[in-house]
Amino acid sequence: MESVFEIIAEPNRRAILSLLVSSQQSVGEIERQLRMPQPTVSKHLRVLREAGFVESMVDAQRRLYRLKPEPFQEVDSWLEQFRRFWSDHVDALERHLDRMDPLTPKRVTPKRATLTKRKTRRRQRGPNRERDKGETK
Amino acid sequence: MESVFEIIAEPNRRAILSLLVSSQQSVGEIERQLRMPQPTVSKHLRVLREAGFVESMVDAQRRLYRLKPEPFQEVDSWLEQFRRFWSDHVDALERHLDRMDPLTPKRVTPKRATLTKRKTRRRQRGPNRERDKGETK
C-alpha cells in the first residue's frame, strides 16, 4: 500500500475524499453521511492519513479530518504524460464512427495545429496504410 | 476490477501505459523493455484492454497495443473536484511555509491548532495530555 493509486482504488476511500472536499468532517459525520460502520471509516481514514491524503486534528473527543493536497498533485502529475495524447484524440472521440482510422504509427512528432483547426481535419486514408490490419478485440 | 482506479493501481500496468505513451508496442517489445515475463504482460494487457485503456491490432503474429484516451479522461474528471482545492492550498502553503512543514510527503505531521479556527467548542490542553498522538502509525 505504498502508492497513491492503491489508496484511491478503494471506492469507500474515494467517497470519503469527495465528502471532505466541501469541508472538514468528524468521523461520526462521515459515518452517518456515507452510512458505513464506524470502524470501517476509522480504518480508511487511517490509510488516507498515512498516505498523506488527509490530516486530522483533535477537537475534544472528536477528530476532524481535512484534505491535504499533495497526493492529488501526484496523481495529476502522473496523468500529465497522457494529457497531450488524449487531447489530441478528443474529436476523434466525438466522431468515432470513423472506426478504421489507421493509427499514425510514428507520430512522435508533436502536432501543432491540432487543437486549433481540428474541426476540419480529416484523416487521410491514403494508399500508405502501413499494413494495418483489422481492429481490436 | 471495475473502476479505472483499480486498473491503474497496479505498478506494472502503469509502467505499460507509460511505455505506450511514446508509441504503440508489441507484447514482445513491452516484455523486453520492462523485463517482465510474457504471460504477465499479456495478462495485464488484457486487463487494460477490457478496461478501455488500450486497444490492440493484429500484425502477423504480433499484436500491437496502443493507448485509448477515455479512461484517462475519467480519472482526470474525478480529479477535477479536488483541483480547486489544491490550487488554493498551494498558495496557502507558500504563505505558511515558515510556520509549519506542510510539504513533508511521507508523514502526516501532527499539528497543533494549525487548522482553521475550530468552529464549535474550543478544547483546551489538559496537563496530562500525551499530545497529538494517533498520527503516523
Add this chain to the structure above:
DNA sequence: CGCAAATATACCTTGACACGTATATGCTCC
C-alpha cells in the same frame, strides 16, 4: 507439413486487504 516464434490462456498458490465483531483508548462532564 512440421517447426519455431509470438501471444494468449488455464491452473494453482499465495498474499494482501476489506469487512465485521469485539474491545481498547481517550476525553468530557457530572
Add this chain to the structure above:
DNA sequence: GGAGCATATACGTGTCAAGGTATATTTGCG
C-alpha cells in the same frame, strides 16, 4: 472517579487479484 460518547485498534475470515508454470493457439517459414 465513574458513566458515556467518540474514535481507534485487534483479531479472525473470506475474497480476489497477481505471479509462476505449463500449455494452447495462431501465424510465418523452410
